Amino acid sequence: MKWAPETDDVRRKLVPIPTPVFFIVQGLVSGLPINALVALGEELGWRGLLLRELSPLGFWRVSLLTGTVWGICHAPLILQGHNFPDAPYAGVVVMTVWTVAGTPVFTYLTVRAQSVLAPTLLHGSFNAVASLSLVSLTGAGALLVGPVGVGTGLIATGACIVYDRPLAATPLTTGGSLQMSE
Numbered sequence: 001m002k003w004a005p006e007t008d009d010v011r012r013k014l015v016p017i018p019t020p021v022f023f024i025v026q027g028l029v030s031g032l033p034i035n036a037l038v039a040l041g042e043e044l045g046w047r048g049l050l051l052r053e054l055s056p057l058g059f060w061r062v063s064l065l066t067g068t069v070w071g072i073c074h075a076p077l078i079l080q081g082h083n084f085p086d087a088p089y090a091g092v093v094v095m096t097v098w099t100v101a102g103t104p105v106f107t108y109l110t111v112r113a114q115s116v117l118a119p120t121l122l123h124g125s126f127n128a129v130a131s132l133s134l135v136s137l138t139g140a141g142a143l144l145v146g147p148v149g150v151g152t153g154l155i156a157t158g159a160c161i162v163y164d165r166p167l168a169a170t171p172l173t174t175g176g177s178l179q180m181s182e
Contacts, residue, residue, distance in 0.1 A: 027129040036124025043120040046070055046103075047110040059107060067103030071096025 046066050054062045075092045078084055084091025109118040 028125060031128030032121070032124050034124075035127040036120050039123035039127060040116070040120045042070075043106075043116045043123055047106060047119050048116045051107060051110055059104070059111075063104040063107045064100060066107070067100035068096065070103065071099035074099070 046069075050066050050069065051062055054065055057065070071092075074083075074095050078091045078095055079088050081088060083095060106119040106122065109122060110116060112118070
């Protein structure tokens with residue numbers, strides 16, 4: 001295929017987009033709507049129902065219990081080879097540790113937005129681009145630093161703690177909204 005002569009100059013001036021950035025953008029644009037729709041089902045359960053029902057326990061207890069249930073619910077798929085095909089049993093543990101460590105971020109978003117849509121978009125975004133790192137990680141590497149690796153969840157939770165420490169110390173309320181009590 002031959003390009004028109006006037007396009008050669010334009011093509012030379014274009015800055016190439018690094019491949020990882022291209023794949024992340026592509027994953028978000030094409031994958032976010034589909035993944036957010038799928039994640040909505042989970043988020044209605046975890047943040048829509050479970051968070052509201054357990055909210056009298058406070059931010060950290062709600063996050064711990066929700067994260068534990070969330071991780072354990074992924075066990076059947078992981079044991080069948082999803083997420084961690086090289087280490088399914090360790091993968092169940094890592095996924096549960098990640099969901100426990102990452103759930104405070106999802107709880108935080110739900111309380112701040114007073115809606116399950118914010119954590120749904122985070123969940124969908126995460127799922128849309130998470131598989132990109134799995135292309136380059138295998139074995140134990142994915143258990144520690146992959147998209148659902150232990151380090152990723154701890155970093156996300158640490159950022160949540162540093163950003164808004166008062167939220168974590170304030171009990172959540174039940175009722176029609178997820179407002180924090182004074």
